[in-house]
Amino acid sequence: MSTLTASRTGHHTIVASADSHQPDPAAAVAEIAAALGTRADLYAVFVAPGYDLDPVARALKHHFDDRVIGCTSSGNIGPTGYDRTGICAVALTGGLRVRTVTLGPLDDAPGAVERAAADLAEARSEVGDSESFAILLTDGLTRNEDLLAANLMAALGDVPIIGGSAGDDLSFRHTAVYHDGTFTANLASVAIVCTDAPFRLIRLQHHEATDTILIATDVDPDRRIIRAFNGRPAAPAYAEAVGLPVAGLNPTIYGKHPLLLNAAGSAWVRSIAATNSDGTLSMFARVDVGDVLRVGRPMGMIEKLEHQFAAVEADLGRIGGMLAFDCILRRLEFEEHELADRVGGFLAEHNVVGFSTYGEQFNGMHMNQTLVAVAFS
Template sequence: MQELEQGPKFIGMGRSQALDPYVAVNEACAEIDCALSCFVLAFIPNELDPAEVTRALNYKLAGVPVFGCTTAGQITVKGYESDALLLLAFPKANFRCSSILFENIRPLNSTEVAAKAQRQVEKFRHTAGWNRLALMFSDGLSKQEDLLVSTLETVLDGLPIFGGSAGDGLQYEETFVLHNGEIHCNASVLLQIETNLQFQGIGFDHFLPIGSEIIITDADPEERMVYEINGAPAALEYARLVGCAAEDLSPQVFAENPMLLRQNLNYYVRAIREVTDGQALSFLAAIDDGLIMTLGRGKEIIETLEAGLDIHDSAGKSPDFILGFDCVLRKLEIEQKQLSRQVSDVLQTRRVIGFNTYGEQQSGVHMNQTFVGVAFFEPVVRDLS
C-alpha cells in the first residue's frame, strides 16, 4: 500500500491526471499493491472514456474486483480535483466484500431488488467481531435512487447504507457504474462490506430554511419535473422567490438557493438540475404534487465543513480516513465563491477521499447538496488476557 507522510494506514491510494486512459491506469495502479487488496474502488473523471479505463483496469488488476463509477469531480490527497483518476485499494487484512449489480433499474422492480439483496445478506457470512456496512453507487441520471435506497434500507434492516450517485461533470448525458470489471448505465451497485475497523457515518449540509412555505402545485414525480410552484410557472415563480430574472437562472443560482423539504424534523435539500424549454424545473431528487417546501439559504460553508468532519472515536482519535460523497453542487458553489483552495485544505487535513456526486444516500434517504461519508478508525485492540 502507498505510504503517505502522516497519511492513512488502512487504505491504498493511486491517482493520475494523464489524459490517456491506459497511461492513467498504469500510473494509478503503480501506487497500490494488488496482491494485498480485497477490492478496489475506481472513481473516473469526465475526461476519460470509462470503457477504456475499465479495460485497462481489468488488465492491470486481474483478479481484484473493481467497483465504482464515473464522477462529477474527485476528492484526492490534493483535495478537490476534476480530472484525476482515483483508485482506492481496500486491504484484505481489514476488509471483506460481497457485491450485487442491479440492472435495468428504470423502472425499478422493488420486489426483485429486495429479494436479491436478501439473498446476498444470507450468503455473506459474518466474521465474528467485525463490523458491517453497505456502499451504494447508482446511475445518477436513472432517477431511481430514492426508491432504491428506501427499499434497501427496509430489507437490510440494521445495516447502514451510504452512497453517491454517479456523475459526468454536469454534462447530464450519461453516467456509469462499475461492477466486477464491467461498466453499466441504468444500474446500481451495492457493496456489503465487513471490516475490523471501527466506523461512523457522517451527513451534513450548510443550509437553513428561510421565508414562507412554497407549494408544488403541478409535478411529474417519475421524471422529477415541476411545472408549477404556487400555481405559477415553476421557473418564473422560483426566479421571483430568489430575486432574479428567469433568464438568469443557472447552476450557480440553483446551488446557492436550493429548495428544502422537511421530513421527520429534518430538512433535506431537493436540488434543481436545470430549466426546461417550457419553464419547468428538473430536480435531482424525488418531487411530487402538494409538497410543502421552503427556500434554503447557506451558512458559512467552510465552518460547517470543518464542524461536520470534526469527529473522533471513543478513544478521542481522529479517523484514519474518511470516504466522502460530496454533491457536485456544493463544489460548484465553493468554486463560485473562490473557496476551492481553503476547502481542499480542510479535506486534506481531515483525510477525506472520494468523489463529487449527483446525489447522496444515507439512512434510507436520497438527497442533494449534502456531504455524506464514512469515517474509518483504527481497530479496537481487544484485551484477551
C-alpha cells in the same frame, strides 16, 4: 504521476489513496496499482471524463480482480484535493469483509432491488450482528436514485447506506458503474462492508431552511418536474420566494437557494436543475405531490465543514481516512466563491478520497448539495 497517502489505525485498518493522470488507461491503472498494491480488501476507483472506459475496466479487473467498485465521476477528490481529471482510487485493508451485489437495469428501480432480493438477503445474513455499512454507486442519469435508495434500505434493514451517483462533469451524456470488468450504464452496485475497526458515517450540508414554504401541488415525480407550488406555476412562485423575477433565475441562484424537504427528523436538499419555458422547474431529486419544501440559504460553508470534521474526530479520534461522495454543485459553489482550493486542501489534510457526484444517498434518502462519507479513525 501517482500520489500515495496512507494511515494505519490502532485497529489495523489501512486507508490508502493514489491517483494517476497518465493519458493511457492501462498505464494509469497500472500506476495506481503500483502505488496501492493489489492485496487490499476493497478498492474504490473513480474515473473522470477523458478515458476510454473499456481498457480502464479491463485493467481494473486485471490488477484488482473482484475486489473493486467504481464509477465515472464529475471530477475526483484525490490526495491533493479537488481534481477535475485523472483516475483516483482508495484502498481499504485490515480484515474487511465485503460482499458486492449489482442492481439493474434501473428503469424499474424497485424491480431491480426485488430481483436482487436473494443476493441481498444472503449478504445481509452474512453481516449478522457485525458492524457494517453499505456503499451504493449508481448511474447518475437514470433519475430514480430516490426509489433505489428507499427500496434498498428496506431490503438491507439496519445496515446504513452511503452512496453517490456517477457523473460525467455536467455533460449529462453518459455515466456508468463498474462491475466485473466493464463499465455499464443503467446499473448500480452495493458493497456491504463488515469491519471490526471503528468508523462513522457522516452527512454534511451547508444550507438551512428558511421560513418560506412552497408546497408542491402539481408534479411529475418520475421526470423530477414541479409544475406548481401552492397552486401557482412553479418557476414564478419560486422566483417570488427568492425575491427575483423569473428572468433572474440561474444556476447561481439555484445553488444559493435550494429547496429543503423535512423527513425523518432532518432536512434534505432538493436542488433545482433548470427553469423550463413552460414555467415548470426541473429538479435533481424527486419531489412528490404534497411535499412541503422550504427555501434554503447558505450558512458558513467553511465553518460547517470544520465543525463536522471536529465532531467526528472528537468521537472517533484522528481521521485516518475517509471515503466521500460530494455533490458537484458544492464544488461549483466553492469555485464561485474562490474557496475550492481551500476546501480541497482541507479534505486532503484529512485524507478524504472520493468523487464529485450527481447526487448522494444516505440510508434510504437521495439528496443534492451534500457530502456523505464514511470516516475511519
